[in-house]
Amino acid sequence: MVNLYAPQAIWGRELRHYRKLAVLTQGQLAEKIHFSESLISGVETGQLPASSEFARAADEALGTGGALQRLLDWRKGQAFPSWFGPWHEIERVATALRTYEPLVIPGLLQTERYASAMLRGNEAAVAARMERQAILTRDCPPAPTLRCIIDEAVLYRPIGTAEVMKEQLQRLVEAVNPRLSIQLVPHGMHPGLLAGFVIATLEDGSDVLYAETAVRGITTDECEDVSEGIWHFEAIRIEALPLGMSLDLIKKALEERWT
Secondary structure (H helix, E strand, O other), X not given: OOOOOOHHHHHHHHHHHHHHHOOOOHHHHHHHHOOOHHHXXXXXXXXXXXOHHHHHHHHHHHOOOOHHHHHHHXXXXXXXXXXXXXXXXXXXXXXXEEEEEXXXXXXXXXXXXXXXXXXXXXXXXXXXXXXXXXXXXXXXXXXXXXXXXXXXXXXXXXXXXXXXXXXXXXXXXXXXXXXXXXXXXXXXOOOOOOXXXXXXXXXXXXXXXXXXXXXXXXXXXXXXXXXXXXXXXXXXXXXXXXXXXXXXXXXXXXXXXXX
């Protein structure tokens, strides 16, 4: 059931208001903006989200002066899920990050097109993810060290098109520097098959753990949880290939699978 007071539903009612003000049926508007009548119906009832392209086309067709595009600003406040907020703040001030990812490329290393495929085109969420990556190139305070361990299967999992994957793997190779390393865990059994996680080290030397679950991420500084996360990271790292061999494996996947 649609929440009538959710921002998406309110936006849909505004679209309906402007459409009726222009004395247009949904079908007539569909012809003008080249979006389907069923999409317009879904947006107006709050069941479907409107893209920026949709809002721009509707503004032009309905002569709203850009009102519908401006009303999409509500999405900026939803760039991150509420449960991700605490981790986002930790990540911004961390001096070191250790991350393990068994399923996809870590968010801090994703290209824009890979992130867009992951986030199903949610422009605000993609922009927010790209903004997070600024910590890796900042000068003051110094960028954190980032030690990534990725399961080899991630290199072959199609996220988006082959071109998206090619660009993403090239990004991994180019991203490596003295403060950023990438290691791969070869196919097979290892201690990291359950879920991805990140350990952030803060300026005072304390550590915070971010662990992924099926429904949300969890941020915790509980000693037992953090210690368990560190133990798992080291156990996975022992199984991982050295940096040079990992880069060779990435290049091999790029050439043989995505070129």
